[in-house]
Amino acid sequence: MTLKTSAHQIFADQFGYQADHTFQAPGRVNLIGEHTDYNDGFVLPCAINYQTVIACAKRDDRQIRVIAADYDNQQDSFSLDDPILSHPDQMWSNYVRGVVKHLQKRNKNFTGMDMVIAGDVPQGAGLSSSASLEVAVGTVFQQMYHLPLDGAEIALNGQEAENQFVGCNCGIMDQLISALGKKDHAMLLDCRTLGTRPVPMPEDIAVVIINSNFRRSLVGSEYNTRRQQCETGARFFSQASLRDVDINQFRSVEQQLDPVVAKRVRHVLTENARTREAADALAKGDLARMGVLMAESHASMRDDFEITVPPIDRLVDIVKNTLGERGGVRMTGGGFGGCIVALMPLELVETVRATVAEQYEAQCGIKETFYVCKASAGAGQC
Numbered sequence: 001m002t003l004k005t006s007a008h009q010i011f012a013d014q015f016g017y018q019a020d021h022t023f024q025a026p027g028r029v030n031l032i033g034e035h036t037d038y039n040d041g042f043v044l045p046c047a048i049n050y051q052t053v054i055a056c057a058k059r060d061d062r063q064i065r066v067i068a069a070d071y072d073n074q075q076d077s078f079s080l081d082d083p084i085l086s087h088p089d090q091m092w093s094n095y096v097r098g099v100v101k102h103l104q105k106r107n108k109n110f111t112g113m114d115m116v117i118a119g120d121v122p123q124g125a126g127l128s129s130s131a132s133l134e135v136a137v138g139t140v141f142q143q144m145y146h147l148p149l150d151g152a153e154i155a156l157n158g159q160e161a162e163n164q165f166v167g168c169n170c171g172i173m174d175q176l177i178s179a180l181g182k183k184d185h186a187m188l189l190d191c192r193t194l195g196t197r198p199v200p201m202p203e204d205i206a207v208v209i210i211n212s213n214f215r216r217s218l219v220g221s222e223y224n225t226r227r228q229q230c231e232t233g234a235r236f237f238s239q240a241s242l243r244d245v246d247i248n249q250f251r252s253v254e255q256q257l258d259p260v261v262a263k264r265v266r267h268v269l270t271e272n273a274r275t276r277e278a279a280d281a282l283a284k285g286d287l288a289r290m291g292v293l294m295a296e297s298h299a300s301m302r303d304d305f306e307i308t309v310p311p312i313d314r315l316v317d318i319v320k321n322t323l324g325e326r327g328g329v330r331m332t333g334g335g336f337g338g339c340i341v342a343l344m345p346l347e348l349v350e351t352v353r354a355t356v357a358e359q360y361e362a363q364c365g366i367k368e369t370f371y372v373c374k375a376s377a378g379a380g381q382c
Contacts, residue, residue: 004382007055007118010069015114019055023143025136025379026051027121027128028177029209029341030332031186031282032297033275035305037171039230039268040192040243042275044199044282045173046207046375047181050127052119052136053382058144059112064100068092069118080104080111086165092117095130098165099137102157103147110145122371125211126333130166131174134158139179139379151179151378152194181378188279192243201375202285206349208342210319210356211369214311215337223334226264226305233257233265242268267304271297287327290343294328295320307335311364315340315356318363322355323348 001009004022011019026047033043059065062080067073068090076093078084084101087093096117103110117136121129138154141147149157155175162168162175172194177187180196188197201207230242236257237245247269254262274293281289298316302308308316312331319329319342327344344352353370361367 003051003053003118003120004055006069007053007116010067010073010118011055011057011114011116014067014073014075014116015057015065017057019057019114019116021057021140021144022053022055022382023136023139023380024051024053024382025132025139025178026181026376027132028174028181029127029207029339029373030173031207031341031343032278032294032330033271034297034301034332034335035226035230035307036268036271036275037173037191038227039234039272040241041268041272043173043189043191044186044275044278045177045189046186046201047177047378048127048207048209048373049376050121050371050373051376052117052121052129052132054115054117054136054140056113056115056140056144059114061112063112064096065112065114066093066096067116069116091166092133094166095133095161096137098161099134099158100141101165102160103138103141106149106153106157107147109147110141113140113144115140122211122369125209125369126338127209128174128178130162130168131158131170131178134161135175135178135379143381152176154379155179177378179379181376183377184375186279186282186375188276192241197279199279199283201282202287204346205287206344206346207373207375208344208349208352209332209339209371209373210315210342211339211371212311212315212337212364213366213368214309214364216309222307222336226307229261229264230268233261233268236261243272245269247273263304263306267300270300287343287345288325291323291325291328294330294343298330301331301335305335307331309336311366312337312340314364315360315368318356318359319352322352
């Protein structure tokens with residue numbers, strides 16, 4: 001049963017009438033450009049064919065009723081006439097409540113809604129299930145009530161909800177690619193200007209995501225430390241962010257920097273350059289060059305930014321040795337575990353799957369999870 005069919009069936013069973021519209025918003029994977037977002041840099045994500053789907057219908061009153069199919073049909077309801085507060089027990093409810101609360105600040109011209117939410121974006125895998133939910137909910141209200149908000153504003157609204165209502169610090173990349181993704185394209189995103197450029201992807205290329213199922217604790221504190229080190233580096237150059245530091249300028253004074261800070265700065269500067277070059281290589285279908293850039297990105301994350309872990313490095317090596325020059329692979333996400341992303345010809349997918357299944361668990365004692373994806377369209381009706 002599809003997500004859409006399931007959501008509509010639950011809607012009819014629980015609410016006693018038929019939903020009249022369905023909207024979706026996808027998850028995402030970042031192909032290259034890691035820890036560049038908060039340095040005003042560049043990222044190259046694509047939306048993937050795992051999504052949040054919402055069956056919905058407008059209400060005549062100002063009540064919002066929501067059912068989460070993925071949480072045993074848990075329900076939530078709240079009124080637009082009352083202050084929207086955090087739900088004490090249901091975290092998923094707070095993403096919905098936060099989006100609606102922040103939408104009210106942008107445009108009050110909407111009333112009630114009944115919604116059933118179903119999704120297949122893997123949770124906790126770094127594939128942006130939360131951003132997918134935020135953008136899907138925002139899109140429901142934007143479309144159903146014809147709110148004069150574009151996709152970028154729906155994305156910003158989701159980010160605000162996550163930062164200020166849910167209380168999780170995140171950049172804008174996840175929501176923006178979920179809102180604006182284009183089928184068979186990645187998106188080069190300038191995190192300073194929020195300017196975007198669609199980057200066509202070859203038709204015969206698979207986007208493979210492999211979850212190492214390894215996660216180290218202290219990820220949050222390590223993330224904050226890296227961010228502070230980058231800010232220290234920017235201050236050394238009297239710049240607001242590392243985006244404005246020239247690589248040659250850095251190399252001329254590298255020895256004067258704290259050695260750890262110098263490594264962090266080098267990663268960000270070289271990763272920004274790699275990401276822009278990767279967009280051009282991908283647009284030309286140059287998978288060999290893309291593979292080199294992804295390998296350099298991973299090495300930089302491992303040696304300069306120091307955010308990889310042995311199981312991730314092993315997984316990358318297994319895939320890299322299998323692909324040779326016919327694709328690329330790197331860790332994706334914040335680091336210290338999580339997923340790797342690989343680009344490869346469709347014909348190599350099963351070979352890679354079999355090799356990883358044979359070697360990774362045997363060497364690391366953990367079973368991986370394997371996802372074969374395609375670059376997909378952003379949020380909209382479905």
